[in-house]
Amino acid sequence: MDVVERSVTRPVRSAVVVNPVKVDDLDEFRATVDGALTAAGWPAPRWYQTTSEEPGRSQTADAVATGAEIVFVAGGDGTILSAVSALMGTDTAMAVLPAGTGNLLAANLGLSTDVAAGLEVALEGGLRRLDVGEVDGQHFTVMAGMGFDARMLDATSDTAKARFGWPAYIAGALRHVTDRRMNVTVRIDGGKPIRRKAQTVLVANVGRLQGGVRLLTEARPDDGLLDVAILTPASCGTGWRWAGR
Secondary structure, X not given: OEEEOOOOOOOOOEEEEEOHHHOOOHHHHXXXXXXXXXXXXXXXXXXXXXXXXXXXXXXXXXXXXXOOOEEEEEEOHHHHHHHHHHHOOOOOEEEEEEOOXXXXXXXXXXXXXXXXXXXXXXXXXXXXXXXXXXXXXXXXXXXXXXXXXXXHHHOOOHHHXXXXXXXXXXXXXXXXXXXXXXXXXXXXXXXXXXXXXXXXXXXXXXXXXXXXXXXXXXXXXXXXXXXXXXXXXXXXXXXXXXXXX
16 A cells, blocks of 8 residues: 655645544644645545544545545554555555554654654655555554564553553563463465464564564565564564565
């Protein structure tokens, strides 16, 4: 799919999908976005708010159905994930306006967390192709994980993330750092099975984790490849290139 990283030079029809929980002042945010688009000569966007029941997929699908060429997505990685699922297979591009607890996709794309700066990038540049992974019908642009990674995320409450930001994940990690390792079998592109005892397995589209930690140095979000990491408590990870989108 396409993500707006440096922008489009003509006025286009757009929509904004925003997670109101992740934005400090929704009225101010809306005024900033509307003002930037008006100043650029763009038509007024259609606005959608996510809810806990509808985290972004249906709103994005409606935006596409009503003719949006670009959907601005404001929220965390979960909101972006929902939007991406609706954008797959369409010609509509996504512009990320980072919000939420440590937006990993935005960090790996080098996008500013400042709304005005993010809008400037989206309005003055071009399109960038973004790889998307899929697991059991669920799409991802950052990573998919099992084992320790999944348990850590599950153990971190929304309340803690809202209060502490990305360090909230540390508490979730400490709860499971001594969990028993799993017996895993990984097969890449139909190759020879790789069998390991592991704490977690990650399939990654990007290499940077929360806190700026770079786990997979060769991972790129637009290289047509996914990277696999098998992690144990005694190692920082072993990565293999996975030649598939």
